[in-house]
Amino acid sequence: MTNSQKKNTDLLIVGGGIFGASIAYYFKRDNPDKEVVVYERNEMCSGNTSLAAALLSRVRTNQASIPLAVETFRVIKELEEITNDRLPVHYTGAIHLAVKPEKVIQVEEMMKVASENNIEWESITDSHANKMVPWLNASKAEKIFYVPGEAYTDAYLLGKAFVNAAKALGVIFKRNTEVTDLIKSNQNVIGISTKSGIHEAEKTILAAGVWSTYLAYKIGLGLPMAPIRSQYWITEPSETLFLPASPTVIIPDASFYARPQGNSLLFGIREINQMYCDLRILPEKITEYKFSTDNGWQDLIESFKKIVPFFNQFGNTGIKDYIAGFSAYTPDNMLIAGECRDIRGLIIAGGCVGSGISVAGGIGLGIAHLAAGKANPFDFSQFRVDRFGTYDPYKRENILRCAEARSKKTCG
């Protein structure tokens, strides 16, 4: 590692998923004279970004993430203009419904916060909900809220739109190039190393998704997150039950969410038994990980009784596809975003808690501001890297805390 490649890079980003691409875009947009280089060991956005169900939700239980998602909605038009390409964003709205008193309180609180953020919503009846979503039986719901502006998209294409916009502005993308180490000298990260040498930079962003923990740990930084499986299924089509223009549906009582996929239904659950992975055996390509021998069938069976009261035809509906990947969950379901207290020159963008597509805009803008030494337009105080103190991400107990956090997640 003696041949030094370049020393005047201003911003170096490890990871070309939606977080890395979004940070690169905003930083270059606002600092056109600075050099930005992104390292990706596979193809751009081929990690967990390519697998996401891609619900774009601004109304979330985690209030600090709402402005970040609002920024994602705003930037979509900007990306379309720069890339001269239309993104498939479907503004079908979302229905949140609740039966049990604690879930009613939760969704009511979410709508209160939505109003504070100027996000429109309305109460609707179960027959109105059923008209918009023929498969849905909401007759037992105490509260049904419709948020008309919510959307879903294709996560890979949104990620690639950030990449293409960043490229158009002059960001350099190094594909198929693995970062083997972060280089730390006297509590400063001064760049990275690859198999072909060292690359120094003023600031380094670690945005390598679930793999970030591995690189951080090598320089003595324990990131409070773990790879926890997210999985979803796609049903056989039905022109009567599944309408392409139906809203997405979020049912905390059943730990269930769904959105249209043409005339099929894409749906996911928060399983009772979470699957997690030891980082040391996580493959470099997520598609090489064997998530389930039964395509999550056992998890579906366990959730069956909870889902059927809301989706009466569930048992008669065929499944045609199964997708699984890892999201980086944290013990408190909050993102990890910001500078490190004891290590200068390094900024972390991770701990996506299964919402990285929705919040990508805000993460990109906020981290780009921090990297440029400007005031962050968002409040990242709840996302602090060191909020759990000294943390061992390999400790089983800590991994289980992250898995449990996923079970408790109730928004889309």
Ligand SMILES: Cc1cc2nc3c(=O)[nH]c(=O)nc-3n(C[C@H](O)[C@H](O)[C@H](O)COP(=O)(O)OP(=O)(O)OC[C@H]3O[C@@H](n4cnc5c(N)ncnc54)[C@H](O)[C@@H]3O)c2cc1C
């Ligand atoms: C099944 C599933 C459903 C989901 N549904 C939703 C949803 O509906 N809505 C939502 O908002 N979010 C959803 N998510 C979450 C979303 O996919 C993630 O939050 C988001 O993709 C995280 O982006 P990222 O850039 O942090 O990670 P990734 O996309 O995983 O990118 C990290 C990149 O870093 C690269 N990398 C790793 N190590 C190195 C290295 N050493 N050197 C160079 N490159 C490296 C990887 O190859 C990878 O491309 C879902 C996730 C899954 C798995």
